[in-house]
Amino acid sequence: MIKNASTLRRLAGIAVAATVAAGAAGCGGGPATGTSDTSRIRALLNAQPATLDPIAGARSAQVVWATMVEPLVTTGSDLEPARTGLITDWKRASPTKWTFTLRPNVKFSNGETADAAAVVNTLTLTRDQNTSILKTYFGNVASIEAPDATTVEVTTKRPQYDIPNLLTTVYLVPPKYYKEKGPAGFSAAPVGTGPYVFEGAKPGREISVKANPSYWGAKPANTGVTFTWATEASQRLALLQGKSVDVAFDLPPAQADQAKKAGLKVVSTESALKITAFLEATKAPFKDATLREAAALAINRDDIVKGIFDGKAVADGGLLNVKPGTQPARRVDADPARAKQLVGSSGPSVNLTYPAGQYTNMKEVAESVGASLQQAGFTVKYLPVDYGTLVKQVAGRQIDGLFLLGAVPNVAVPDFFASGFMKSASITSSCPDPAIDRLVAKALEQKNADAAQSIYDELNTLGVVQKHCYVPLYKQIYTYGLGSGADGIVYGPLNSVDFTKATR
Structure with a gap:
């Protein structure tokens, strides 16, 4: 750890x-x-x-x-x-x-x-x-x-x-x-072995790569790629419509609809990127298991998907179901009345940390999560930070309360989340538990992911349904315009x- x-x-x-x-x-x-x-x-x-x-x-x-x-x-x-x-x-x-x-x-x-x-x-x-x-x-x-x-x-x-x-x-x-x-x-x-080689970078503006003439595989159909960035979705759409760029990544539903109306090609793919709320179980207020349950019951992922993404995301209550199109064996559904009952009149304070600008509509998602917690009786303080700061805070165990993180299983097996986020010695380590550690190790010793599936179901139930350390929200429908x-x-x-x- x-x-x-x-x-x-x-x-x-x-x-x-x-x-x-x-x-x-x-x-x-x-x-x-x-x-x-x-x-x-x-x-x-x-x-x-x-x-x-x-x-x-x-x-x-x-x-x-x-x-x-x-x-x-x-x-x-x-x-x-x-x-x-x-x-x-x-x-x-x-x-x-x-x-x-x-x-x-x-x-x-x-x-x-x-x-x-x-x-x-x-x-x-x-x-x-x-x-x-x-x-x-x-x-x-x-x-x-x-x-x-x-x-x-x-x-x-x-x-x-x-x-x-x-x-x-x-x-x-x-x-x-x-x-x-x-x-x-x-x-x-x-320096690598890939189809492109580094060409150069301009401070604050762009990074460029050019086709690798000695690439071992099929040569690119273009001469290179120039990467620029714009944190505001409206700016990305404007640059695309103005023919300043050929592809604008990560268009939220509103901008995607505008692009379609403008006659541009819009591509959508169900991503494995899963936005999850992590509850820090080693510190107050979520050291209290009752308050973790209250938070899990307060947050309504279906409302987030419908209200913020106009249904263009996939509500997902599981942590270890990593491939698109899959859902967990068991999940926690919202129950605002029960959440309010569990919180009672104590009015516990919660810090809600989130990476502003990193994921589609993240500010709105954070505000929706915070509003749900407030309705249940929590007092919420919003802490927007840049992604690099969030990584530093998570790694340094500097966060209490709740933080939102987009978890991408770059390896499409459940262990990528189990080892990455559930083990005591993991990236987040927000809910250390010897029972979780034993199950993660046991799952890896199976013949393959299919053979380990029942163990992953048990892990998901333990971490998400019983301990309420993780509140999975949705898989992103990733949309870009051409x-x-x-x-x-x-x-x-x-x-x-x-x-x-x-x-x-």
Whole structure:
């Protein structure tokens, strides 16, 4: 637990240093200017990426870095690991040993060899580096070895079924370059094996990548992508309508409807991104189990989906059902009258912390949650913060009350949430419980996620239904607009974007 907290406490500092070094630290920015390249894609994000270092960075920034740096294992359309990427095959030699086969003759864009030794280095950084955001998921890995240039052997202390799944969110970095530059230097100019290479950044305005002429796979259909950002949805829509950008990501329902009326193409995908309210069970007021139950009963996720998103989100009362289209075996439904009865006349004060501007309509969602709590008898104080500050506060255990977080299962197995948010040694660690720790470990020792499903059902019931430590709200329907002539940009439900087939 101490190591994991230390890991994430350092993220904000690393993110700031990396962003400044990259010269991309502006709060918003205009569209790309001064370019006559008609095959370059101009992409508008809802927020600037905090860091382009995949070892330390939250996966919300992979929309940018994943153009340059590739995951070890690709993900298929079924959201399961596929044998089509840098790693082309794997087998489970024993309950605790996995053998992976690497694609031969691949090089990083700086000329370093992308061999098994590079994979061992990246996995070791992911497991051991204090700034690794995935550290908690690799604590069971005992050894990582490369018997030859195309073979990697991963041995775990106890059986762990999801190692191939985890490698879909581990991005391969060049050993010499990463060691020389460090996290901040790497973020300033990432180097990978991907279809694009880093081109440059303008302070406060944009980050650009260009097509990699030496890419091992199919070459991009465009010459590159320029990323800009605008935190206001109305501004993103205006830039799209004004033909300043080719794609505007994260359009709320109102802006999406306006884009459609303007004749623009709008694409919607049910994302695995799940907005969840985390109740800090180690501190007042939610150290009191009765008040946690009251809060869980007060919050009406169906009203949020209907009132704020006009039904264009998916109400979801489960924490560990990670794939789109799935629902939990058991959930907690709103009961405002019972919530008010549980609170009584005590009027407990609650801090409600949320990442302003990070997720679609987050301010409105926070206000809806707060209003529900106030109706139940809580006194609510709203604490809007930027996303980097929220990560720092969560990691440093500086939060009390309730915080809202968008949880993206970049690995589509329940353990991504179980190990990431439920274990005592986890990213949030808001509800430490030895029983939860035992169940998480037991689930991983099963043959696969299907075999572990009954345990995950038990975990969800324990954390969400019985202890009321987590109040899952909804899965986001992720919507983006395409400018006239733009096509081929594909958003995946695990918060990934493929630009390689994009044209304009």
